[in-house]
Amino acid sequence: MIIELENVHFHWPKAPENTIQIDHFAMQEGESVFLKGPSGSGKSTLLSLITGVNSPQKGQIKLLNRNIAALSASKRDQFRADHIGYIFQMFNLLPYLNVLENVSLACQFSSRRRAKALANSKSLPEEARRLLAHLKIPDSLHGRPVTELSTGQQQRVAVARALIGQPELIIADEPTSALDADSRSAFIDLLFAECQQEQGTLLFVSHDQGLSTHFDRHVELSEINQVAKPAHSEGGFH
Numbered sequence: 001m002i003i004e005l006e007n008v009h010f011h012w013p014k015a016p017e018n019t020i021q022i023d024h025f026a027m028q029e030g031e032s033v034f035l036k037g038p039s040g041s042g043k044s045t046l047l048s049l050i051t052g053v054n055s056p057q058k059g060q061i062k063l064l065n066r067n068i069a070a071l072s073a074s075k076r077d078q079f080r081a082d083h084i085g086y087i088f089q090m091f092n093l094l095p096y097l098n099v100l101e102n103v104s105l106a107c108q109f110s111s112r113r114r115a116k117a118l119a120n121s122k123s124l125p126e127e128a129r130r131l132l133a134h135l136k137i138p139d140s141l142h143g144r145p146v147t148e149l150s151t152g153q154q155q156r157v158a159v160a161r162a163l164i165g166q167p168e169l170i171i172a173d174e175p176t177s178a179l180d181a182d183s184r185s186a187f188i189d190l191l192f193a194e195c196q197q198e199q200g201t202l203l204f205v206s207h208d209q210g211l212s213t214h215f216d217r218h219v220e221l222s223e224i225n226q227v228a229k230p231a232h233s234e235g236g237f238h
């Protein structure tokens with residue numbers, strides 16, 4: 001299993017009730033899951049538990065068969081850098097680095113991913129170029145600051161950064177919210193093809209049902225999360 005949650009309960013420090021209460025949720029190697037749910041339902045909270053940024057008050061979370069809560073903070077950071085490629089809603093590219101440097105950066109924190117990248121290409125910049133070419137970012141942009149790229153281009157750079165060094169798990173947290181409908185489906189096609197090629201397991205979080213067709217499995221958070229729904233949640237999609 002890539003991800004396995006058992007009897008997980010989590011509440012934010014001052015919250016009176018649990019935000020997450022999941023008896024069981026698992027993802028197998030190579031699987032792609034589309035996780036959806038309205039705004040405020042706990043999607044980001046669940047991702048923070050899966051990635052070990054937060055730890056549950058109860059229950060167990062295993063990533064690649066390791067209990068991440070049992071690791072020290074620094075081992076957890078390393079584990080995350082080694083095994084997870086994360087695509088953020090706002091991309092989180094570093095504005096003072098150029099495109100190639102942004103993509104290669106993921107390997108600076110992980111000798112494991114660095115070694116995997118160097119098994120594919122002679123150097124990290126070359127591997128970054130290979131991925132960027134697949135993602136249709138022209139060579140002429142590789143040395144440019146990411147701030148000079150369009151939103152769609154930045155998004156594809158963020159995908160290359162998540163995929164370099166073949167992490168086992170790719171997590172995408174609402175990565176299409178800044179795109180129009182046509183660019184969105186083109187982006188999903190691309191992300192999907194790249195993930196399959198790099199043999200990654202994909203957990204894609206979105207509230208946009210229209211994007212779900214490619215995925216092996218659709219999960220509505222409320223189906224697996226047994227917490228009472230907040231009274232103000234109706235119509236809270238965004």
Ligand SMILES: Nc1ncnc2c1ncn2[C@@H]1O[C@H](COP(=O)(O)OP(=O)(O)OP(=O)(O)O)[C@@H](O)[C@H]1O
Binds near residue numbers: 012038040043207
């Ligand atoms: N850092 C935090 N401290 C305290 N409470 C938080 C924190 N982050 C989120 N929450 C609360 O946890 C609940 C779930 O929020 P979360 O961000 O996980 O929802 P979401 O489904 O990702 O929403 P969205 O689609 O709007 O991003 C909300 O009630 C929110 O107020």
